[in-house]
Amino acid sequence: MDWDREWVERYHRKQTTTRTALARLQREYRIARGLLGELSPGALVLDAPCGIGPHTRRLREDGFRVLALDVNPWMLAYAQREAEPERCLQGDLQRLPLADQVVDAAIVIRIFHYLDQPAERRRVLAELARVVRGRVVISFMHPVAMAPLLKRRPTRKTQTLGEIRADAAACGLRVAKVRPVLPFVKRMWFAALEAAPATGG
Numbered sequence: 001m002d003w004d005r006e007w008v009e010r011y012h013r014k015q016t017t018t019r020t021a022l023a024r025l026q027r028e029y030r031i032a033r034g035l036l037g038e039l040s041p042g043a044l045v046l047d048a049p050c051g052i053g054p055h056t057r058r059l060r061e062d063g064f065r066v067l068a069l070d071v072n073p074w075m076l077a078y079a080q081r082e083a084e085p086e087r088c089l090q091g092d093l094q095r096l097p098l099a100d101q102v103v104d105a106a107i108v109i110r111i112f113h114y115l116d117q118p119a120e121r122r123r124v125l126a127e128l129a130r131v132v133r134g135r136v137v138i139s140f141m142h143p144v145a146m147a148p149l150l151k152r153r154p155t156r157k158t159q160t161l162g163e164i165r166a167d168a169a170a171c172g173l174r175v176a177k178v179r180p181v182l183p184f185v186k187r188m189w190f191a192a193l194e195a196a197p198a199t200g201g
């Protein structure tokens with residue numbers, strides 16, 4: 001994605017200037033926060049990709065320390081200024097610049113619909129499984145949804161829950177909980193992933 005500073009400013013305006021956009025972000029955050037489950041105050045949460053940091057800010061307001069990561073330096077600069085995470089990191093979700101098991105949980109919102117190849121999704125999930133001790137909450141776009149048909153928007157890359165389960169299993173994770181934003185109306189779904197129990201041999 002070639003997103004320069006001007007693009008980021010436009011993206012910010014689109015995401016934050018309408019009541020609809022703000023309500024959408026709030027709704028998405030509530031779902032993601034619910035799926036993260038129990039977390040101690042001050043837990044370290046990875047927000048990746050953080051974009052301009054809308055969820056970073058909310059996580060901080062809820063008392064967590066946040067590690068905000070994005071591949072785009074302009075997004076990251078914006079998030080640093082506006083959301084003030086504990087730490088900002090420029091990096092690729094497929095090669096996280098982090099040591100093993102260093103964060104308590106992660107939210108990974110609005111990136112899976114850019115990853116149409118199972119291999120790309122699995123590289124991302126394998127990296128998350130490596131660096132996160134607890135839950136990883138992801139969003140994805142479900143193929144069965146009315147809203148995009150009514151708006152005549154081109155369907156973005158979608159994944160079924162079966163595909164998400166298979167991707168997770170390939171990386172030693174399992175789907176612990178699922179929450180559609182509005183089942184079969186909106187295409188966005190959320191899933192909480194956690195380490196799969198080791199199978200006895």
Ligand SMILES: C[S@@+](CC[C@H](N)C(=O)[O-])C[C@H]1O[C@@H](n2cnc3c(N)ncnc32)[C@H](O)[C@@H]1O
Nearest residue numbers: 049050051070071072075091092093094109110
């Ligand atoms: C649609 S935004 C979502 C940002 C944020 N999670 C939100 O919900 O507002 C997608 C972001 O993914 C970032 N991105 C794309 N590919 C990436 C990758 N391989 N690693 C890290 N960030 C990436 C882009 O720079 C962009 O900021």
